[in-house]
Amino acid sequence: xxxxxxxxxxxxxxRGQQVTLSCSPISGHRSVSWYQQTPGQGxxxxxxxxxxxxxxxxxxxxxxxxxxxxxxxxxxxxxTLELGDSALYLCAxxxxxxxxxxxxxxGTRLTVT
Amino acid sequence: xxxxxxxxxxxxxxxxxxxTTYCNSSTTLSNIQWYKQRPGGHPxxxxxxxxxxxxxxxxxxxxxxxxxxxxxxxxxxxTQTTDVGTYFCAGPSNxxxxxxxxxxxxxxxx
Numbered sequence: 001x002x003x004x005x006x007x008x009x010x011x012x013x014x015r016g017q018q019v020t021l022s023c024s025p026i027s028g029h030r031s032v033s034w035y036q037q038t039p040g041q042g043x044x045x046x047x048x049x050x051x052x053x054x055x056x057x058x059x060x061x062x063x064x065x066x067x068x069x070x071x072x073x074x075x076x077x078x079x080t081l082e083l084g085d086s087a088l089y090l091c092a093x094x095x096x097x098x099x100x101x102x103x104x105x106x107g108t109r110l111t112v113t
Numbered sequence: 114x115x116x117x118x119x120x121x122x123x124x125x126x127x128x129x130x131x132x133t134t135y136c137n138s139s140t141t142l143s144n145i146q147w148y149k150q151r152p153g154g155h156p157x158x159x160x161x162x163x164x165x166x167x168x169x170x171x172x173x174x175x176x177x178x179x180x181x182x183x184x185x186x187x188x189x190x191x192t193q194t195t196d197v198g199t200y201f202c203a204g205p206s207n208x209x210x211x212x213x214x215x216x217x218x219x220x221x222x223x
Contacts (some may be wrong), residue, residue: 042214
């Protein structure tokens with residue numbers, strides 16, 4: 001079974017630009033969560049989607065948004081990029097919300113200059 | 114808000130020595146999960162503990178869930194270079210989102 005895929009793997013953007021990251025969960029998994037990982041802050045929860053609905057949202061500004069499509073694929077968007085948004089963005093999928101085992105993708109490394 | 118704390122932040126051991134990382138939650142958890150992230154990799158699920166006082170073993174790894182379901186530990190016996198990485202604990206908040214500890218990074222000297 002193919003794992004979680006994320007595109008692109010690496011991205012360099014300039015302050016003020018916007019970016020869209022994509023995540024394809026494992027086949028059959030309907031829950032997708034997004035995390036931001038930085039050396040100083042660890043793994044910070046961004047949001048969780050299930051059946052195209054946002055179930056949970058972390059403490060991030062409104063510049064961070066996401067959505068999930070009917071095929072469970074998910075995208076997250078960051079508008080008006082700031083230097084502090086440089087991070088590894090990880091997507092994780094699970095069969096359903098609340099199920100323990102989350103399968104993480106390789107992440108998208110975003111650098112904002 | 115709910116917090117999950119891990120100590121130590123870093124640990125350097127000689128190959129063959131034991132290693133333990135501790136996880137403490139500010140609130141009672143319904144379950145605790147452990148993940149391992151190798152350098153340059155992504156977190157990989159190791160185990161979930163659900164019951165108060167539960168102990169589970171995976172080869173040289175021993176996981177414990179505290180009686181009050183607010184703390185947990187991961188103990189590695191006789192570390193090997195393949196154990197290198199960052200170990201995270203995570204617990205669900207009362208809204209269901211997963212809150213991760215800051216992680217313990219383990220370095221093993223051969």
